[in-house]
Amino acid sequence: MAHGLWQIDPDLGPWATKEEELNMPSQVSIHPALDGGVKKGQAGFNGGTLVCACADRPVKVAIKGAIAHNHACGCTKCWKPKGAAFSVVAVTPHENVTVLENGDKLAVVDPPEAYFERAKLAQKKKEYDTAERHLRQAISVAPHEVGHLISLARFLANQGRQRESDAVFLQAQKANPNAPEVWFARADVLIKQKRNLDEAKTLLEKYMHASLTPDDPPKQEARRLLKEAGGV
Secondary structure (H helix, E strand, O other): OEEOOEEEEOOOEEEEEHHHHHHOOOOOOOOOOOOOOOOOOOOOOOEEEEEOOOOOOOOEEEEEOOOOEEEEEOOOOOOOOOOOOOEEEEEOOHHHEEEEEOHHHOOOOOHHHHHHHHHHHHHHOOOHHHHHHHHHHHHHHOOOOHHHHHHHHHHHHHOOOHHHHHHHHHHHHHHOOOOHHHHHHHHHHHHHHOOOHHHHHHHHHHHHOOOOOOOOOOHHHHHHHHHHOOOO
16 A cells, blocks of 8 residues: 555555665675575585684684584674675584684673573473573563563463463563564464463454564464454
């Protein structure tokens, strides 16, 4: 739907003006290592030494063995070459990494997210006690981050710990009463558990009228859940 210069999706809202679209570059640099096409890695690669770009006391890290895989990351936390839209991250086991020099300059960029990623890995390994511990550590570092509270609430619900899950959802609602992601997640859990369906429908109706971000589930998914709960 058009509204002035804005191109509007009735569910998602405005993203770019026509002027902005005209000013967008015809080509976007993904990363210097990728712009000319993906190159095949070296067979038998056995590691090496990485040195950061700092002029003073550069950090040196030794990598032992092959890389599991590479991926391009567009988040705001990874370092990117000038003009590139993405970073390139190589994944290797923790035990294959050794800090050789100036390790005191290294720090975790986002401690809660680090705990959250460890929790996801533990869940994949079915190490549920470890996963719960990491989720709770993420919350202890960032108690007002509702995303981590939602993750713990979903985790507890999947473990059949209904009362504990309800308590964590309540904690998330108190931390941010106007967070649509909390409404959606709570409704989703209630519908899967086939309980408190009236509450679930109320939450989804609020969600349908909320302003969302690209990180929120699409309203089409909320409509699907609403139908599943017996709503219109």
